[in-house]
Amino acid sequence: MVQEGQSQGREKAAWWFQVRLWSVALISIALIAACFILSCVVTYFKCDRTGKKLSELQTHYSSLTCFSEGTSVSEKVWGCCPSTWKPFGSSCYFVSTEQNFWTKSEQNCVGMGAHLVVINTEAEQNFIIQQLNESLSYFLGLSDPQGNGNWQWIDKTPYKENVRLWHQNEPNFSAEECASIVFWNQRGWGWNDVFCDSSRHSICEMKKIYL
Structure with a gap:
């Protein structure tokens, strides 16, 4: 048992x-x-x-240009921009050959899946100015709608926490409620406040597509 x-x-x-x-x-x-x-x-x-x-x-675009941006754990990562746009960092940039007032320039950018450029670093501006003509002025995605010094980026990037690259003594006139980037002799490139209904070239920016 x-x-x-x-x-x-x-x-x-x-x-x-x-x-x-x-x-x-x-x-x-x-x-x-x-x-x-x-x-x-x-x-x-x-x-x-x-x-x-x-x-x-x-x-909007018939073709994209893609660039290898390193590798992830399992596959390569490619950053793509429309073929006529210039890549830098995580964005693509397009310099318009047409002149329009600020609102129309922003509408044209939006129509291409983008917005007027938002400059976050001095390195970004240094890249952008390489694409520009020193004899022209270009709208930025920066405005002061109320004319009270409350400047705002078009994509809601905090203005006071962001880089500010104004020409010396600019902005200087409350009625000039939009910002442009322009080359001045002896000063180089910098931002200037201008009338929003003036006719200028512009720069569009969109985020890269990652594959």
Whole structure:
């Protein structure tokens, strides 16, 4: 009877061991499956957003130019701009050859999936001015709608926390409620307040598309 009890005890222990083993295996499989599904969902939404953005751009542009921007964990990352735009950092830039007043210039940028340029760093401005003509003036995405010194970037970037590269003693006239970038002899490139209804060239900016 003792041996039979011991045998049953060993069988029961072996059975519980198998149960625990299978439980661990099933839990592991479930976790792996959950991670796989989550990865697929994240990839789907990422690809879906990229696809929608590319679809929007294709309504305005026939081709994109892409540049390798390093690698991610699983694949290369490519930053793309419309072929006629210039890439810098995470943005693409377009210098308009047409002259318009500020509001119309912004509308034209929006029509191309962009907005008037927002300059965040001196390095960004140094890149942009390489694309400009020193004899011309270009609207920025910066304005003072109330003429009270409350300058605002078109994309809601905080003005007071951002770089400010005005020419010396500018802005200097409350009725000039829009900003431009212009080259002045002896001073180089800098920002100047101008009338919003004056006719000027402009610079558009959009975020790169990453593939």
